[in-house]
Amino acid sequence: MPSKTFLGLPAEKQVKIIAAAREAFSQAPYSEVTITDIIKLAEIPRGSFYQYFKDKEDIYFYLLETFRQDFKDILSNNLQEQQGDLFAAFSITFHEMLKFLSTTIDRRLLQNIFMEMDYRGYQHLLKREFHHPHHQGHEPGHLSEWQQSIKDQTDFSKLRVSQDEFDLMLHMLLGFMGQSVARYFMAQRDPERKMTPELYEHKFDLLLDWFEHGVLKENAGRELNA
Template structure:
């Protein structure tokens, strides 16, 4: 987590540092990233970096948390837009994560995150889709979902639905990026899997 001095920076200087960090983490993985490159791009002395962050992991996970917050806000917005339809809302999240054509730096950062995924990164990236339902911070999501469309009987079951959708979404994001699929091809595969989840995998015995 960034230090207080980071948040006390003037907005312009803070954004320069954020952009420099994002540029480096878009170029290489977290473990290959160089603090020296971040400092050179930002135009600040080496000692200043440690006034704002503990280390490069601290800077990386700050950026990732900010992205997760954006995804959370998008999910809330999409649930309102699609009148609580969870499948349409999360499908739109998938599409927008793949596209990000309006921000090349953000697109390259997310691509590099997905191609260098580990448990800690995945947990941070997806936290706004799969956090424990007991956390009041997520009431806005669960209260917006149209539960009548789903075969669930409790908030706990809704939590498991979110976990399943998160897993399918991650698998498809990583597959799409690693195989350089077009957005249309990636959406076709993803929506096929979502439809299978919607309809259920077992035939009725009746």
């Protein structure tokens, strides 16, 4: 997160620095961008940068926060409109995301973000929502205020999970959606696999349906031991 020094800057200077980061990360993936790239575009000394942000990762995730907040608002609104149907809300949200990604001026930036996002990157994003108790390793722990609001709005009568199990399920769904966006961008780069947003929405809904209802035929499953 930015320092108090950055937040105390005039608004136009803050905008210029963030715009420089946005341009740098649009031109190249995260691993190829350097602080030198950012400060040249922002026209600030290197020392000033470190007064505002700890490192490259700090400004990168601050930049992502805008898009992340938009996603959180959209999913929350869709969950309300779907009267607590979590899977319907995820499906609609994904459809809206693909429409946005196909038209936004930040398409290259978001493509670079999702294309390079590996497991560690997803965990870094998710841990800003989930607060992990030390003894639980990477398993989701206490929920953030937003995650708790999603839980509170969800209709549990539609789910075969307990209140305690919900945290893990939501963690998996968020990761699944992020990875699906990454695969969509990968398909767009391959002329032999290029898919329209509509076709990829159908593929996402199919996988989401498997997640929701399972893939085994009725009575073909194995009972879980209590």
